Amino acid sequence: MTTANGTMRLLIDHPLSAILLTLFAFQLALLLYRRSGWLLLQPVMLATALVAGVLWVAEIEYANYRESASPIAFLLGPATVALAVPLYRNLGRIRQLFWPIVVTLAVGGSLTVILTLLIAHLMGAELPVLMSLAPKSATMPIAMLVAEQAGGIASLTAVLVMLTGVIGTAMGPWLFRLGGIGDPVARGLSYGINGHAIGTARALEEGEECGAFAALGMSLMGLLIAMLLPLVLGAGLFG
Amino acid sequence: MLKGLTVLFFVQWLGTAVGLLAVPMLPGPILGMLLLLGWLMARGEISQPIDTAASGLLQYLPLLLVVPAVGIIDSGDLLLDDLPIIATALVLSLLVTVPLCGWLMQRMINRAESRGERRP
Numbered sequence: 308m309t310t311a312n313g314t315m316r317l318l319i320d321h322p323l324s325a326i327l328l329t330l331f332a333f334q335l336a337l338l339l340y341r342r343s344g345w346l347l348l349q350p351v352m353l354a355t356a357l358v359a360g361v362l363w364v365a366e367i368e369y370a371n372y373r374e375s376a377s378p379i380a381f382l383l384g385p386a387t388v389a390l391a392v393p394l395y396r397n398l399g400r401i402r403q404l405f406w407p408i409v410v411t412l413a414v415g416g417s418l419t420v421i422l423t424l425l426i427a428h429l430m431g432a433e434l435p436v437l438m439s440l441a442p443k444s445a446t447m448p449i450a451m452l453v454a455e456q457a458g459g460i461a462s463l464t465a466v467l468v469m470l471t472g473v474i475g476t477a478m479g480p481w482l483f484r485l486g487g488i489g490d491p492v493a494r495g496l497s498y499g500i501n502g503h504a505i506g507t508a509r510a511l512e513e514g515e516e517c518g519a520f521a522a523l524g525m526s527l528m529g530l531l532i533a534m535l536l537p538l539v540l541g542a543g544l545f546g
Numbered sequence: 547m548l549k550g551l552t553v554l555f556f557v558q559w560l561g562t563a564v565g566l567l568a569v570p571m572l573p574g575p576i577l578g579m580l581l582l583l584g585w586l587m588a589r590g591e592i593s594q595p596i597d598t599a600a601s602g603l604l605q606y607l608p609l610l611l612v613v614p615a616v617g618i619i620d621s622g623d624l625l626l627d628d629l630p631i632i633a634t635a636l637v638l639s640l641l642v643t644v645p646l647c648g649w650l651m652q653r654m655i656n657r658a659e660s661r662g663e664r665r666p
Binding site: 351358432479 | 551554555557558561570571572573574575576578579580581582583586587592596597599600601603604605606607608609610611612613614615616617618619620621624625628630631632634635636637638639640641642643644645646647648649650651652654655656658
């Protein structure tokens, strides 16, 4: 790569290269995921690894890639808004299951935060790392805001959010099979609470009802972390 | 598709405005989702353009997530310092809560349904 001439460099740095790289990597990941039938090979994880590998080999900074590929990332906003459609379609079922949803969210949502902090604390993690870990189950923008306010490191939180989504989603199908959890509503809610947007993307693959409850779980978990975590962490630190 | 996309962008813009003015803790797209849900509930139906745009976009949600996910390479050093702790905490907590949430919810659904279907 160091011997590449100016034209080659221009082509590599062209915005279209980043977009094409992302599209190719994703389709290759999708192909491998479907061909292998191996659920651990989540397309998001695989495509991310492929893109990261190419960026490393071609010596492209993430900031440059992100800027060039921004037309793709830009659609994440309207896609999040669009989750209201499956939510609306399943509104009847959501109303009917209101209390089970609240209980699962309260128990599962707080347990995932408590367990993560407890394990990290017992293993000797420092306070900034703990504060970066605390909001990791929320969607990225919420998590980064909360981490920053609590004295964590926002960029570390962004990575932890991604890892949580990828790991939770990759293990999901296997853990659900192990636990005999076949109900699309139950699977969806768990995908959303534990794997936020990445879990929701996977849940939508399983079906619209599953996806709707994942979107619900993700939003409620985000709300819970945004509203309550700063209060709890604040009380724990200064109380 | 264009009409629906316009609506989605507009609602996201509204959500961002609400966020800036009232609830800075919540991101614009999440507030936009709540606004669109409220709008759909008020109208009582999903119009064809919104449906087309939404299902088109949601189909590619995993693709859209790849770009921010690649950001992991920028925080490599921070992560590597505490990797054993972080990896253990993440994996162990997920091993517990992923099946727990699903199991708890499924159990409560089954109970609610057996109560609802008690008629002969």
